[in-house]
Amino acid sequence: MPGLKLWSLSTRRTFNNQILHIIKDEGAYSTMHTLLVHLQTAHGDQSPIIAGLLLQLDLLLEPRKMSVYREEAIDNLILCLQNSDSPSTQLAAADTLLTLQGRFSYSGKPLVRKFLLKRAGIDKHYRTTMRSGDDQETMEKAAQEWEKKMAFVLVNHEAGLIFEALAEGLKSRHAEICMECFVSATWLLDMLTHLPEMGIQEMARICLLKRFVSIFKSAKDREDKTIAMLALSSFIHDPDGIRDITIYKKDISKGLREFKKSSTVAFEMLKVFSEGSESSIELWNHKELAQEDCSINGVVLSITCHKDKIFSGHSDGTIKIWTGKNTSKGKGSVLRLTQEIQEHTKAVTSLTVPPSGNTLYSGSHDKTIRVWSINKEDVYCEEVYDVKEHVNNLLVANNIACFIPQGAGIKINSWNGESKLLNPSKVVKCLALVNGRLYSGCLDNSIQDIDLSSGTLTSVQSGSRKLLAKGNRVNVLQVHDGLIYAACSSIEGTAFKVMHGSSWVTVLPVIFSSSNGSSWVKVHRWSLWFTKILDLIPSFPKLHGWSLWFSLCNTFSTQFFLKKIWDASTYDLVQSISLTSEVRTMAISSEFIYFGCKTGTLEVWCRNKLVKKEALQIGSNSKVLCMALDDNEDLLVIGTSDGKVQVNRFKLYFLKLFYNNFRLHVLLDLIVCVDL
8 A cells, every 4th residue: 555655755746636526537436435335344554545545535526515524534543543552653644633733845755844844933044845836825825725625524523523533643652653642633723723722621721731831841942842832822812712721821831931022922922921811901010120330341342151151342353251140139230341352352243152162253353253253151152253344234144144244235254264245236234144044234225145055146125326326324123933024214304114025115214293202201200100100009019110001091192193004915014113212232032122213212112012111322423333132032232332331121011900990990980081
């Protein structure tokens, strides 16, 4: 029977369907009846393969109709998954179940795992394993339709009995069986959120919730942890699921916080845990934890964080290493100088620590890139590369370094000494590097996407050929959760753009409802009014010193902001925001966007809603030149043109209201009616 595996070797879902039709059209009844008879007599690891083919042939028809072939095929797969006395049979059933999702690599291997990582927000080049071409969209649409059909019949069989079988497979002592059941269970749990309500969520929770919590807590592999997180996220879409998963809130919240920077799934789960219910107050808090004057070393040009260390690069060539522990023992414990290095002879313009290891890379105007080993006690130089160019905006991935030279283009250097110049016709101002794709923002307001593996350059945003093109340059470019954020200068003011994949969405400058800032005065007055109302309630916790943003009163914010939301499929603009000054640097967390400005101000915006939270004056006669977030996104470290290094904490909390809806409405009425 090994020939039956040929149906899994094509990457094209449409081609697979054609093959199935050919088999079926040989004689629908005789072919499927023959397979059914053979299924009932086959031995061991052969029967799941026959069941898989029989099920796929059956699904060429409308899957909502009853079918004896389908029932027999799924029954067989479930029995084989539960057959712990025969590991080979269990493995064959688990293998078959993975192929039923319908996506395959060039070599015929199922792509379920990579697809789930992509769906969780961890990009693992899923699309690079698929065929490229004009019909890619058609193939993906066919794959999605097939996936829904297959998932529907599997989970709907005997009220979710497949989940019980997968739970049995997860108990196997054989790692391969356990892993394949783990991936298949995640796929089907995730598909429950895309299928109509069938009343089987409870069965899924009973069989798998506790097991997936255990996997998420104990998994050492980051990909396994990500897949378990995606499975757990399927339980937050209905009230009963939220109730059951909240029991394990303490067990999984720490792990979710590790992912909130890289995955929207983790952020949404943490948000559900934080809000608890609609009756909550959003509490906004900022605190300056420490500030050190390093003006003796000139301007602070670069900052990066790694674990409990903060690295700052200065215009005199100095690199300073600080402790960045987030403690409450006073300012000195948050920012304490532990080492000072003076090996660069000119300004240190770039510092970067790739996620993959404990190595710091520094770029300088002394035309060198230095590689530093980060130890617990100190940092020391391992390699020096003479690149014969000024180094700006250094980025490192795998075996290459990308940076902006003094002239035009982007310099790409490999560690073996090879060098090439990309985008030579553009004066590049900023770079972002994600998953082998290099994004460049230019002096003429153009943006390019460069595939480093192939060298292919795609123009994302056309440049300006105006005489005053310098006024439209792209100052900052960053990529976060699949979105590309760009801050641009324009003759009219500062523009902020949000871009998504190949569909680039422009967000243009707008004017607030009052040019003199009176609308912001109203916001602060609302906060003051609400604080005074809380003072009238003896049992309510005192919240002095906080800026309060009431999450239930979105109508308040619509009075103060001009918003435009356009359909991304037909228009470019989705929302408009205005920045008060030219942006020089930007940092993005799972909750906030921080803009460091030329005027020395720091603007803080809510990332999801694009709502401004606060504008802070960092320095009276200085510019904010560089910023970095620590690994936990708890601390924002800022470097300024007057040589200051500052550490800030920004927090968003959700406080549950212990009042019923009637009292809550009364509270809102009091806020609206109070007369100051």
